[in-house]
Amino acid sequence: MKSTLDRRTFVKLTASASGALIAGVYLQSCESEMIPAAIHEFSPLIKIDTDGWVTLIAKNPEIGQGIKTALPMIIAEELGADWDKVKVVQGDFDEAYEEQWAGGSYAIVLNWDLMRTAAAKVRHVLLQAASKKMNKKVSELSTIKGKVLHSKSGEAMPFETLLHEASKLPLPEEVEFKPTDSFEIVGKNTSQVDLQQLVTGKTKFxxxxxxxxxxxxxxxxxxxxxxxxxxxxxxxxxxxxxxxxxxxxxxxxxxxxxxxxxxxxxxxxxxxxxxxxxxxxxxxxxxxxxxxxxGTRKENTDGIFERFHSQLTNTTIERKDGDIHRARKAEASNFEAVYQVPFLAxxxxxxxxxxxxxxxxxxxxxxxxxxxxxxxxxxxxxxxxxxxxxxxxxxxxxxxxxxxxxxxxxxxxxxxxxxxxxxxxxxxxxxxxxxHDWYRPASVQKMVASLDESGMVTGWQHILANASRKTCLGREGRPAGTEIDEYEFPAGFVPDLQFEYGHVMSDVPLGQWRAVGLSATVFAIHSFLSELAILHNMDPIDYFLKFLGPARMVPVVGDYEFDAGRLIEVVQKVRHNSNWDIPLPKGQGRGFAATKLSGSFVAEVVTVSVDENENVTILRVDAVVDCGIVVNPSGAKAQVEGGILEGLSAALYGEVTVKNGAAEQSNFHDYRWIRMDEVPEIHVEFVANNLPPRGLGEPPLPPAAPALANAIFAASGKRIRKLPIL
Amino acid sequence: MPSYTLTINAVKRTVSADPDTPLLWILRDTLGLTGTKYGCGKGICGTCTVHYNGNAVRSCALPITSVLEGNIVTIEGLSEKGNHSVQQAWMKLDVPQCGYCQSGQIMAAADLLSKNENPTDKDINVAMQGVLCRCGTYSRIRKAIHLAANKQNK
The missing domain is CATH 3.30.365.10 (Aldehyde oxidase/xanthine dehydrogenase, molybdopterin binding domain)
Known part of the structure; x- marks a missing residue:
């Protein structure tokens, strides 16, 4: 596979054309003993020393998403390093590193080719140097566990014996990537690099x-x-x-x-x-x-939501496919529902x-x-x-x-x-x-569906009204951009479809929150789809699969297509894993939801019990995720569990209310979040494939709230249209 | 300011402080024992959990004058080489995400296991529900406590 990003993207990261020797530098090993070694810097991210230690810079901010381990794993894989002889160092901010930020679940998406290219260039000069020393063809050599190997003869040379020669060679312009089926590090459960420091309290935050x-x-x-x-x-x-x-x-x-x-x-x-x-x-x-x-608005929560509600009829059109009014006249029935989500800290x-x-x-x-x-x-x-x-x-x-x-x-x-x-x-x-947070925007969302005689959707209208984080943050463009946009699901799946946005000004400070707009819209979309299924006495997953139609690429905007087949696969798998089709005792129920975010597909089933006093207990969550190649399964599973618990916590308890212009919550006693005694069993499966890895920090979050609300309905007959639940 | 002598991780430390200063800030700002974290300042989130005379306590809500008589153990003193059974189990299962609350989680878990060598899930709920993890590492924490218990009992 050839690198597909343009060269300009890599020029800085691979600018150091040879492995400059940094003489007399001491390299600190994991055990904190001092190892004297000559270090060759092959790229801003990759150094190799004469004792065979490979030092990799973890360039992105580590916020708990595991990126300090995952990005170096990708470099080590492509380089053919021995992970046990890799030392990871957190990089300072440096323009040369590029894409050095944490947001939108983009770190792996943006850095997969970038890390592989940087490493493949260094591998190239190591192979060249070895070829000369071993008198073998480059095409017969590969790197594995910190050595260049000639597999035909079994002859091998450790990296440290090649540094002098390799450092004199220019890094190539173009590189070939390792085939994904030869991966030794990527795809293996790998403990995070700071683990020992973390459990002994030595990490310096x-x-x-x-x-x-x-x-x-x-x-x-x-x-x-x-x-x-x-x-x-x-x-x-x-x-x-x-x-x-x-x-x-x-x-x-x-x-x-x-x-x-x-x-x-x-x-x-x-x-x-x-x-x-x-x-x-x-x-x-x-x-x-x-x-x-x-000069402040001195707002109250009730007043804010009243303004959102009135703005549902004063909107701009953000996407228009076909004509929803035509669908509405022609179809057998129409159904509408209004959903509400709060501000979140x-x-x-x-x-x-x-x-x-x-x-x-x-x-x-x-x-x-x-x-x-x-x-x-x-x-x-x-x-x-x-x-x-x-x-x-x-x-x-x-x-x-x-x-x-x-x-x-x-x-x-x-x-x-x-x-x-x-x-x-x-x-x-x-x-x-x-x-003084920049809160997740609250919103009111009205959904209207036109249904044919079999109960299937032919017209879809999604109206969202709120105060926009885009406006609050002074970003250019339509205020709807961060709240509901033309990419929203199910664009492309329904012939007559319209998205609308009602813009309200507010003093409440607003910003990004894990999963951004989808943390609100997926709640409305998937609650509504389950409501439509139940209205027609259909199983919600059967209904959703029928709604999606056959596996195919669905055009959404420009070149962007939605791979319906990958979504169908995670839905079918979660149906199986959660025992969806096996009936539950009275007072228990299952709910389903799914999403696509940052290139990853996630389907979730939440199982709950609801007692006669309407106390909700979450019994179990099943999630199936297709994020392409899973770089570090240990970290990836943690992200899925964490995203689900965050979605459930917010759905159950999360709410910032405003009185006379100020937040009413001030600490964990009045801003409740999920604790050990409320945590359900969580079962996670990743779809195995060799597609390029995609984002994972956010995608598991949005389906959790609607799956929970749908489960509560299945268990109790009570429909939740307003969050938080408790 | 008055001067106080505390026993922290088996070492006597003398510090000057106002009598109402919480132990947390003595540990962090005065003594540089930053493994113990500030989370809420009200004893609600458990991030600041340490041991006082063998019991898990919230150091952010304990004035220095209330901990003069006994032994204080922080995450830095839980084991000599980071090899307490709880720390080992934490490493085996790669428990932390951001890691910020984990000192508090580990201290609470170590306290539980010192009193109950084979805790049930319900025991774990009771002992651990005072320590908030915003990232959601709870499932692994539960598994790690069971793992540490099994190791201890062998």
């Missing part, structure tokens, strides 16, 4: 950074969205032991709320600087603040924090960010720095879920460090974290 002279800080912000600081009395706060200074953060001095599209600036507030986190927290509690709420376990050492020559940052490029751009915009004056370290991140796509907390920190001329570690309290 961003919140654990400590620098000489470092000052600790926290912030207090106006709980009312879009509000500011009026006046404040800090007399008491300054009397708290350890408090050093109190600083007002005023973002109007830095251009207002938005740094740029998709990248909100910080929110106005008051920062407390102290000699410990606890002193900073105590100082913040003692601040007496009169908040300025002039992200609540990563590691609260927002950042450490910045803003020196005259260099602004050095340790940030838990999914989006280091936005952080760099923010620093450039706020302080007029040049890229070379900024260094961004990317420590392991304690969860993100979309929250850390925005860099507001890092901007807070940089401003404070610059102001006081010392390193600052800023830690938000959990309360600030929940009250």
């Amino acid at each position: 961003s919140i654990d950074v400590k620098l000489p002279e470092m000052v600790y800080a926290t912030v207090l912000k106006n709980p009312v969205f879009e509000g500011g600081v009026g006046s404040f009395d800090d007399t008491e706060a300054r009397m708290v032991n350890g408090v050093i200074d109190i600083v007002e953060l005023d973002n109007t001095a830095y251009g207002g709320r938005l740094l740029g599209a998709n990248s909100p600036n910080f929110v106005n507030g008051i920062a407390v600087l102290a000699n410990s986190t606890w002193s900073a927290f105590q100082g913040a509690r003692k601040l007496e603040v009169v908040w300025d709420t002039s 992200h609540i990563p376990m590691e609260p927002m924090n950042c450490t910045v050492d803003f020196r005259a020559d260099l602004c050095e940052v340790w940030a838990p960010t999914q989006n280091p490029k936005a952080l760099q751009e923010g620093l450039i915009k706020l302080f007029g720095l040049k890229p070379e004056q900024i260094k961004i370290h990317l420590p392991r991140i304690g969860g993100a879920f979309g929250r850390r796509y925005y860099v507001d907390y890092a901007m807070d920190t940089a401003i404070l460090s610059k102001k006081i001329g010392k390193p600052v570690k800023l830690t938000w309290t959990r309360e600030e974290d929940i009250q």
Whole structure:
């Protein structure tokens, strides 16, 4: 297989044409003993030393999705390295790495060819060097477990014996990839590279950074969205032991709320600087603040949803196939239903924090960010720095879920460090974290179907009304873009189809949340499809399969086609795995839903029991996933389980409500999430194929909520159209 | 500020602090034992779990003055070489996702197994439901506790 991405994409990653020798560098092994070795750098991502250790840079932010293990596995595979002699080092932010962000389940999608190409180029020069030394044809050589092997003779040469010669050779322009059926590392259960550090508490998250002279800080912000600081009395706060200074953060001095599209600036507030986190927290509690709420909307949840409901009849058309009105007149019956989902917080376990050492020559940052490029751009915009004056370290991140796509907390920190001329570690309290999130947008969705005499859909209308995260984040284009767009399912499957969007303005800060728009739309789509099935006394899976029609490529938009066959396969498999066709006792029920996201196909069945008091117990979840090649089955299964539990947690409990313009929730006591005693059995199967690997962080999430709602209906006859359930 | 002497991971440490300072911040900011994490500051999420006199406690809600008399064990002191049966089981099953809550999970699990060498699923629910995992590693945590119990009982 040849690399299909254009050369420009790879030019930086493979720019170092030969393995530059870094003499006298000490390489730290996993056991922390110091190994003296000469290291040859073949590419920004790949170094090999004379003791045979291969050092790979993990370039993307690790937020718990396992990318720090998965990307190096891909490099090691293509290189033919011995995984037991691979050392993985987290890369700092570096333009040379490219695509260095976590979002949209794109890391594997965007880096599969990129990692393989970088590695195949290095393999090429190792083979060339070996060919000369062994006097064998390159075509008869391969790499395996850190050696170049001549399989005919069994002769082998370890990489470390080839470094000198290989490093003098130019890296090739074009490469051939290893055939996927020869994989030795990709596809094998592989423990994450930080595992031992994690279970012994040694991993340094961003919140654990400590620098000489470092000052600790926290912030207090106006709980009312879009509000500011009026006046404040800090007399008491300054009397708290350890408090050093109190600083007002005023973002109007830095251009207002938005740094740029998709990248909100910080929110106005008051920062407390102290000699410990606890002193900073105590100082913040003692601040007496009169908040300025002039010009804010002072919204309430009920009012927001009322406006969403009214906007269902004042919409823009986002996609129009055929004519839904024609379908409506001609067909035997029409059916409609309205669904509602709430605002959701992200609540990563590691609260927002950042450490910045803003020196005259260099602004050095340790940030838990999914989006280091936005952080760099923010620093450039706020302080007029040049890229070379900024260094961004990317420590392991304690969860993100979309929250850390925005860099507001890092901007807070940089401003404070610059102001006081010392390193600052800023830690938000959990309360600030929940009250100043960029929430998953709430929405109201109206679904209308026209049905023929057999109950099948010929007309489909999906209207979504909400406040758009796109508008909130200052991105160009139609506000609908992040909420419902022309790619939404079932575009292409129904002849008369229309998607509409009703846009409402709100002060509630909005942003990406795992699975983005699909976390809301799939709930409406699959609840509705199950309702249609039941209306016609059909089994929901039978109905869905009939709805999909035969396995084929379905044109959706431009060149983009939906592979119905891959979706049908996961649906049929989950039907089998979940014992769907075996009846359950009274009070129990199964529900089904499926989706395609980031190129992956997922079908899920949730089994529940509902007692006479309407208490819901989730008994079991079955998921079947087709994400192409599974790079690391251990990490992949974890992503599926985690995505399902996140979808179920949100469906059961997740809700941020707004009163007088402020979030009513403030900590885990009133923002409930699933705990050990509520976790069902989860069975996961991956479809085995050799298709290119696709995203996995998000795809398992959206089907969980509708599958749960459909199961509750099957068990109790109660239809859930509004989330959260409890 | 008054001065206090604590016994942490079998070592006596003397620190200056306000009497209401939670143990969590003494561990993290004063002593550099950052394996114990801040999650909620209210004793709700369990991320800050340590052992005090052999019991799992929430260090974010315990003032320093309440832990002067006994032994405090943090994740850094749970075992000498990271080889406590719970840590080994965690490694065997590749439990963590983001990893942030895992010190708290491991300390809670070690506490459970020290008192109940063969916990049922129900026992695990009771002991572990106080420690929140946002990534959803619960299924592997449950399996790892059973695995550690089986190893201990051999």
